Amino acid sequence: MSVKENLLAINETIPDNVTLVAVSKTKPISAIQEAYDQGQRIFGENRVQEMTEKWEKMPKDIEWHMIGHLQRNKVKYMAEFVSLVHGIDSPRLLAEINKQAEKHNRTISCLLQVHIAEEDTKFGFNEEELLELVHTDSFKAHKNVKVKGLMGMATFTDDMDQVRREFKGLKSLYTKLKDQYTDFDVLSMGMSGDYQIAIEEGSTMVRIGSSIFGSRN
Numbered sequence: 384m385s386v387k388e389n390l391l392a393i394n395e396t397i398p399d400n401v402t403l404v405a406v407s408k409t410k411p412i413s414a415i416q417e418a419y420d421q422g423q424r425i426f427g428e429n430r431v432q433e434m435t436e437k438w439e440k441m442p443k444d445i446e447w448h449m450i451g452h453l454q455r456n457k458v459k460y461m462a463e464f465v466s467l468v469h470g471i472d473s474p475r476l477l478a479e480i481n482k483q484a485e486k487h488n489r490t491i492s493c494l495l496q497v498h499i500a501e502e503d504t505k506f507g508f509n510e511e512e513l514l515e516l517v518h519t520d521s522f523k524a525h526k527n528v529k530v531k532g533l534m535g536m537a538t539f540t541d542d543m544d545q546v547r548r549e550f551k552g553l554k555s556l557y558t559k560l561k562d563q564y565t566d567f568d569v570l571s572m573g574m575s576g577d578y579q580i581a582i583e584e585g586s587t588m589v590r591i592g593s594s595i596f597g598s599r600n
């Protein structure tokens with residue numbers, strides 16, 4: 384199936400209140416253009432340099448999301464244009480994004496990454512760290528970042544009960560924080576293999592790559 388057909392099929396399965404991020408990492412401009420021509424405007428990348436090269440070449444009404452693990456020294460290269468950073472996993476990273484956003488006179492929207500997987504290879508805050516973080520003075524003092532919600536990745540497993548349990552946990556933490564922190568309106572969870580479960584469990588944003596663009600090497 385073509386990118387166009389895949390995208391049409393995926394869109395059929397996503398409710399209107401859920402935002403689709405088309406994850407185009409490792410894929411060429413031609414594939415992104417095909418999705419763009421089909422109306423897709425939000426793309427996710429996990430490497431700053433690759434995202435920047437694509438941003439330079441593609442139409443400027445695209446929203447670029449950084450979905451991968453991010454090093455502080457790379458933030459400056461994307462501060463001019465990135466529209467949402469999904470993987471904030473430390474207070475120092477958030478502070479750096481604030482600093483670089485200020486230089487460009489803009490506000491950058493961010494999501495805090497939560498460690499929900501039972502396996503311990505994934506980045507992110509745990510619940511306790513997160514509840515603590517949102518009440519610190521430095522967190523509240525960042526004028527050029529807007530923390531819009533949470534992001535999480537479930538364990539890579541065939542055990543869909545486990546995946547569901549992890550998404551449920553993230554949703555409940557999201558609800559808890561949303562009560563205290565009114566800016567929250569994004570819950571980014573779900574990828575090609577588990578996005579339907581994620582939506583059932585309250586996701587508002589899914590990040591789908593291989594089901595649209597085909598598998599990666």
Ligand SMILES: *Cc1c(COP(=O)(O)O)cnc(C)c1O
Nearest residue numbers: 406429450574575590591592593
């Ligand atoms: C690559 C990636 C995705 C998309 O994965 P697929 O299984 O190809 O849909 C989603 N989220 C993150 C953080 C990723 O790195």
